[in-house]
Amino acid sequence: MESNTIVKEFHYTAKDFASDQDVRWCPGCGDYSILAQVQRTFPEIINKPKENIVWVSGIGCSSRFPYYMNTYGFHGIHGRATAIATGIKIANPKLDVWVATGDGDLLSIGGNHFIHTCRKNLDIKIILFNNRIYGLTKGQYSPTSLKGQITKTTPYGSVDFPFNPPKLALGAEATFIARSIDRNAKHLQEMIKRAGLHKGTAFLEVFQNCNIFNDGAFDLYTDKETKDDHVIELKHGEPLIFGKNREKGIRLDGFTPVIVDLTSGHFSVNDLWIHDEFDPSPARTSIIMSFDEREGFPTPIGVFRQIFKETCEEGIENQIAEVKAKKGEGDLKKVIYSGNLWEVKE
Amino acid sequence: MENDKDKELLELREVTIRFAGDSGDGMQLTGTQFSDNTAWVGNDLNTLPDYPAEIRAPAGTIYGVSGFQLHFSSEDIHTPGDQPDVLVAMNPAALKKNLPELKPGGMIIVNSDSFDQKNLSLANYTTNPLEDGSLSGYQVYQVPITSMTSRALEGIKLTPKEVARTKNFFALGLMYWLFNRPLDTTINWIRQKFAKKPEYVEANERALKAGYDFGDNTEIFTTRFSVQPAKLLPGIYRNISGNEATALGFLTASIKSGLPLFLGSYPITPASEILQYLSEYKNFGVKTFQAEDEIAGITTAIGAAFAGNLAITSTSGPGLSLKSEALGLAVMTELPLVVIDVQRGGPSTGLPTKTEQADLLQAVFGRNGEAPLCVLAARTPSHCFDMALEASRIAIKYMTPVILLTDGYIANGSEPWRLPNLDELPEIPVKFVKEREGYYPYARNEYLARPWAIPGTPNLEHRIGGLEKSNIYGNVSYDPENHHEMVTIRRQKIMNIQNDIPELEVEGDVDSDLLVVGWGGTYGAIKEAVNKAREKGYKVAQAHINYLYPFPKNTGEVIKRYKKVLVPEINLGQLAYMLRSEFLVEVIQYNLVRGLPLRVSGILNKIIEVSGGNNGK
Numbered sequence: 001m002e003s004n005t006i007v008k009e010f011h012y013t014a015k016d017f018a019s020d021q022d023v024r025w026c027p028g029c030g031d032y033s034i035l036a037q038v039q040r041t042f043p044e045i046i047n048k049p050k051e052n053i054v055w056v057s058g059i060g061c062s063s064r065f066p067y068y069m070n071t072y073g074f075h076g077i078h079g080r081a082t083a084i085a086t087g088i089k090i091a092n093p094k095l096d097v098w099v100a101t102g103d104g105d106l107l108s109i110g111g112n113h114f115i116h117t118c119r120k121n122l123d124i125k126i127i128l129f130n131n132r133i134y135g136l137t138k139g140q141y142s143p144t145s146l147k148g149q150i151t152k153t154t155p156y157g158s159v160d161f162p163f164n165p166p167k168l169a170l171g172a173e174a175t176f177i178a179r180s181i182d183r184n185a186k187h188l189q190e191m192i193k194r195a196g197l198h199k200g201t202a203f204l205e206v207f208q209n210c211n212i213f214n215d216g217a218f219d220l221y222t223d224k225e226t227k228d229d230h231v232i233e234l235k236h237g238e239p240l241i242f243g244k245n246r247e248k249g250i251r252l253d254g255f256t257p258v259i260v261d262l263t264s265g266h267f268s269v270n271d272l273w274i275h276d277e278f279d280p281s282p283a284r285t286s287i288i289m290s291f292d293e294r295e296g297f298p299t300p301i302g303v304f305r306q307i308f309k310e311t312c313e314e315g316i317e318n319q320i321a322e323v324k325a326k327k328g329e330g331d332l333k334k335v336i337y338s339g340n341l342w343e344v345k346e
Numbered sequence: 347m348e349n350d351k352d353k354e355l356l357e358l359r360e361v362t363i364r365f366a367g368d369s370g371d372g373m374q375l376t377g378t379q380f381s382d383n384t385a386w387v388g389n390d391l392n393t394l395p396d397y398p399a400e401i402r403a404p405a406g407t408i409y410g411v412s413g414f415q416l417h418f419s420s421e422d423i424h425t426p427g428d429q430p431d432v433l434v435a436m437n438p439a440a441l442k443k444n445l446p447e448l449k450p451g452g453m454i455i456v457n458s459d460s461f462d463q464k465n466l467s468l469a470n471y472t473t474n475p476l477e478d479g480s481l482s483g484y485q486v487y488q489v490p491i492t493s494m495t496s497r498a499l500e501g502i503k504l505t506p507k508e509v510a511r512t513k514n515f516f517a518l519g520l521m522y523w524l525f526n527r528p529l530d531t532t533i534n535w536i537r538q539k540f541a542k543k544p545e546y547v548e549a550n551e552r553a554l555k556a557g558y559d560f561g562d563n564t565e566i567f568t569t570r571f572s573v574q575p576a577k578l579l580p581g582i583y584r585n586i587s588g589n590e591a592t593a594l595g596f597l598t599a600s601i602k603s604g605l606p607l608f609l610g611s612y613p614i615t616p617a618s619e620i621l622q623y624l625s626e627y628k629n630f631g632v633k634t635f636q637a638e639d640e641i642a643g644i645t646t647a648i649g650a651a652f653a654g655n656l657a658i659t660s661t662s663g664p665g666l667s668l669k670s671e672a673l674g675l676a677v678m679t680e681l682p683l684v685v686i687d688v689q690r691g692g693p694s695t696g697l698p699t700k701t702e703q704a705d706l707l708q709a710v711f712g713r714n715g716e717a718p719l720c721v722l723a724a725r726t727p728s729h730c731f732d733m734a735l736e737a738s739r740i741a742i743k744y745m746t747p748v749i750l751l752t753d754g755y756i757a758n759g760s761e762p763w764r765l766p767n768l769d770e771l772p773e774i775p776v777k778f779v780k781e782r783e784g785y786y787p788y789a790r791n792e793y794l795a796r797p798w799a800i801p802g803t804p805n806l807e808h809r810i811g812g813l814e815k816s817n818i819y820g821n822v823s824y825d826p827e828n829h830h831e832m833v834t835i836r837r838q839k840i841m842n843i844q845n846d847i848p849e850l851e852v853e854g855d856v857d858s859d860l861l862v863v864g865w866g867g868t869y870g871a872i873k874e875a876v877n878k879a880r881e882k883g884y885k886v887a888q889a890h891i892n893y894l895y896p897f898p899k900n901t902g903e904v905i906k907r908y909k910k911v912l913v914p915e916i917n918l919g920q921l922a923y924m925l926r927s928e929f930l931v932e933v934i935q936y937n938l939v940r941g942l943p944l945r946v947s948g949i950l951n952k953i954i955e956v957s958g959g960n961n962g963k
Contacts, residue, residue: 054801074652074809084646088653091606095801095802175914340386344578
């Protein structure tokens with residue numbers, strides 16, 4: 001497990017990470033908050049010369065992100081951000097590689113690359129800007145749009161079931177999975193930090209409001225009146241408690257989560273489910289990720305899971321070192337002048 | 347090994363053999379072993395593996411027949427031979443499928459044990475061809491290969507199935523005897539391959555020697571043959587296939603450029619071997635990434651190029667289609683990248699294991715927008731090595747994607763390769779920008795190439811991507827005048843490569859009226875056809891284009907010098923189309939799209955026809 005306290009050798013400010021390009025998202029877009037929180041967080045977590053940071057994206061509103069970061073950046077093609085990032089990371093493992101992507105880019109056209117990046121455990125940080133809509137193409141439904149959602153291509157409501165992105169990442173064996181909300185700046189900063197300090201594929205889903213094509217999609221989780229009853233903040237080692245007066249808890253009955261009233265006198269904090277980010281088994285993590293599929297349950301935010309295993313690029317580097325140790329440094333002449341040779345004389 | 351004094355030794359100039367059997371009979375291995383042996387004794391050779399797409403089609407069926415043809419000679423040869431002189435048929439289906447191709451009067455060696463009722467009916471024979479007189483026009487040798495092999499292996503602890511699997515070595519041993527060959531290359535191979543399984547070494551060696559001894563002792567063979575070593579250029583040689591030469595070319599390019607090699611690739615026939623070969627060179631620091639799909643193959647390579655590697659991706663036709671959009675990204679971001687397309691029969695899945703030349707227009711034009719890039723083609727198996735180096739050099743110098751076209755025939759086929767002196771191969775210069783002073787992502791040098799500034803370089807942080815860039819500065823730009831300028835610059839940069847490549851050479855009768863123009867793997871067949879036409883008294887010139895986009899500078903001038911231009915291709919006229927539209931000349935086409943290399947005789951007949959028949963000499 002890595003410590004969150006690091007001895008800083010390089011001192012940057014938020015401004016060091018802002019490029020000279022005018023930001024061109026719609027006024028009021030949730031993307032501004034994500035950009036601001038990244039720029040504010042980076043001075044805390046970046047502990048290497050900043051020329052070693054690369055932002056990669058695909059296509060969509062969120063994918064303009066690299067232009068606004070004063071780091072190396074690659075604005076790719078639709079869906080391929082994680083594959084491009086994979087190539088960069090394998091070519092030069094010393095680089096910190098970040099991906100900014102959207103629900104269409106990552107989960108629809110880029111779904112294949114996403115699951116394989118998670119499976120291989122590339123040390124890449126993926127921030128999913130999930131607004132449950134196609135914004136840049138002006139309002140068609142996305143793979144996270146809700147069933148029944150009215151959009152330009154679903155005038156009678158979407159008949160599709162949406163993806164639950166953290167569950168998809170879990171199924172693909174991502175080693176770090178978290179969720180946050182654009183309007184919860186403090187929490188978002190904390191999650192960016194955690195993702196940035198993880199070694200391995202870090203997947204961070206951010207609920208991001210598109211105020212033009214899907215305004216208010218996450219109001220339930222951000223409005224003062226409703227958020228406490230509809231959001232549960234996961235904290236490692238702490239019981240699952242939510243509600244305006246923190247009066248509701250969640251306990252696990254077999255494989256079934258149950259909401260209990262902590263004021264009833266029947267249950268105390270000691271009866272509740274204690275969140276374990278480092279649980280190696282995906283079973284309980286999957287139950288938490290599915291809370292909002294149950295009537296009356298809150299939507300979880302925070303770190304669902306963090307485990308550690310060899311990263312893809314480590315595996316590649318280690319293997320190269322092993323083969324070199326065994327066979328010796330490659331000798332081109334030996335390889336080319338091999339097999340059954342014969343000489344033709346003058 | 348001593349020669350049997352009783353038997354006649356007949357010297358031949360050239361021979362074409364075809365080995366044919368079930369997909370599981372090991373015919374590709376037999377052919378490869380015979381090829382390596384042929385190369386080692388110093389003959390010139392050329393091979394054509396021809397196998398079905400199904401890995402193990404039902405045994406005994408015609409569509410499950412796998413073949414390997416090789417042509418060897420004491421002289422310079424360039425093709426696998428139009429028609430075999432010798433057919434080795436391991437079962438009735440192999441005989442049925444290959445007999446029509448055999449030369450009249452040719453030699454047939456059959457495994458007579460396999461001509462039972464079941465196999466005969468699987469091959470749709472109503473009567474046994476060994477008995478019904480239908481083979482009277484050929485010299486037929488019936489050899490009970492299966493039973494003789496199991497007799498030779500008596501006493502070795504193997505299952506009957508394992509015993510049966512060694513019968514291809516019996517056939518190989520017999521052929522070694524017939525062509526007066528030493529067994530050493532194959533014995534060494536067996537000992538290396540099965541080092542951990544002594545019983546397999548014993549079994550395969552015994553089968554091989556039993557086949558050889560059978561030739562020596564039996565009375566059915568009265569003559570054996572010998573082909574003298576070819577008079578090749580002095581040097582050290584080895585036998586090489588196109589795919590291995592391609593892999594070695596990129597390995598060499600990595601060393602000559604000092605750049606680590608990255609290959610992103612998805613397995614596809616007939617290109618997978620390139621990924622397999624390069625995966626072995628880990629001790630050179632080569633990074634191979636078997637991607638989740640063709641698109642990830644190229645996009646990981648683009649990422650690796652951005653990060654400063656020599657980045658390549660290998661594929662075949664359908665894979666090139668999938669890579670099209672990403673190729674446009676590489677054009678727009680102006681990163682060095684090489685795509686190898688080992689062409690196969692198309693469209694769609696087409697003929698996965700067969701050869702074709704029908705991806706030329708896709709390679710040159712197959713992208714959205716004005717997306718010019720450099721297209722090269724290799725002409726023979728060993729030429730793949732040279733073109734891999736050339737593709738890498740151009741990609742790096744001009745900061746551009748390059749497509750290298752090979753094809754199934756030269757990729758799987760093999761020929762003797764005169765090994766290069768590695769010290770004499772030129773370095774590939776690479777210049778990473780380090781200085782902030784005067785750096786702009788889309789500033790350009792004298793060749794119009796933009797600077798390569800890789801992540802990790804201080805103070806050169808910049809952003810690139812698929813959106814149109816402002817000239818010099820590289821910021822996103824939707825300005826109409828800028829777009830026109832950038833489209834023009836990107837094309838001019840590619841055209842500048844013309845100044846950097848060899849002129850188109852003409853071989854044969856330079857001052858004739860007829861020029862035969864080809865590209866890629868048809869080189870050998872065209873060359874032999876032109877040579878034969880000249881032997882018959884026709885005046886013919888040949889030019890073979892290695893650089894398809896841009897064409898060598900003198901291409902138009904060369905073509906316009908001739909009254910008639912004949913363009914043989916394994917497509918419906920793609921180079922012909924380009925020559926017409928580029929140079930406004932009429933060309934005569936010769937097209938056969940059978941999934942097989944062009945035959946020398948077909949091209950020769952066309953040359954005679956366009957030369958005015960027998961009066962055209």
